[in-house]
Amino acid sequence: MHFSGTIVLAITAFAGCTSAVPSPRGSLPAAPPRYSTAGFSQDQLAVLKVAETFLQGIGTRNPTQMLDQTLPSGGAALLRNGAEILTTLTGLVNRIPFDSPGEMTEIISGQPIIMVDHDIAMAWTPYEFLINSTVDHVGTDIWSFVKQDGQWLVSGVADNARDPGQHSYEAYETLVL
Numbered sequence: 001m002h003f004s005g006t007i008v009l010a011i012t013a014f015a016g017c018t019s020a021v022p023s024p025r026g027s028l029p030a031a032p033p034r035y036s037t038a039g040f041s042q043d044q045l046a047v048l049k050v051a052e053t054f055l056q057g058i059g060t061r062n063p064t065q066m067l068d069q070t071l072p073s074g075g076a077a078l079l080r081n082g083a084e085i086l087t088t089l090t091g092l093v094n095r096i097p098f099d100s101p102g103e104m105t106e107i108i109s110g111q112p113i114i115m116v117d118h119d120i121a122m123a124w125t126p127y128e129f130l131i132n133s134t135v136d137h138v139g140t141d142i143w144s145f146v147k148q149d150g151q152w153l154v155s156g157v158a159d160n161a162r163d164p165g166q167h168s169y170e171a172y173e174t175l176v177l
C-alpha cells in the first residue's frame with residue numbers, strides 16, 4: 001500500500017475542498033471538520049472533487065462550471081414534499097435561482113460515501129443549502145458518475161430536501177452510518 005502517498009493526497013484534497021466552498025461558519029454549530037478523506041483512493045478523491053466543483057458553482061453563480069462536471073442530459077430525480085420532480089441535469093441546474101439577491105451555498109455537510117468500479121462510481125453526500133448564511137434546507141444527494149477519457153462526470157443525481165429542523169452533525173452521522 002502506498003499509504004503515505006494516500007495521506008498526502010487526502011490532505012491536499014481536503015484543503016482544496018474547504019477553500020473552494022465559501023465558509024458559512026457564522027451559522028453553523030461549533031464546527032468539526034465536515035468530513036474526512038483519509039483512506040480515499042485517487043478515484044474517490046477525483047469523484048468527490050467533481051461533486052464539490054459542481055456544488056461550488058451554486059455559490060459562485062456559475063451554471064457553466066456546474067454543467068462542465070456533468071453529462072448534461074443525465075437524469076435528476078428530486079423528491080420535494082413527497083412529490084418527485086424528474087428532469088435532466090441541465091434542468092436541475094436551471095432550477096437554481098442564480099438571479100436571486102440572496103447568497104446561496106450548498107455544502108457537503110457530513111461524511112461522503114463514495115464507491116468506484118473502474119469507470120462508474122456513486123456518492124452519497126448529506127448536504128446543507130444555505131441562503132444568506134442560514135441553513136434553508138437539508139437532505140442527501142445521491143450521485144452517479146461515469147469516467148470518460150480519464151475524466152469523471154456526473155451522470156445522474158437524486159436528492160431529497162427537508163426543513164433543517166434541529167439539524168446537527170451528529171444527526172447526519174447517524175443518517176449516513
Ligand SMILES: *[C@@H]1O[C@H](CO)[C@@H](O)[C@H](O)[C@H]1NC(C)=O
Nearest residue numbers: 100101102103131132134136
Ligand atoms: C438575502 O439577502 C438579500 C440581500 O440582502 C435579500 O435581498 C434577500 O431577501 C435575503 N433572502 C433571505 C431568504 O433572507
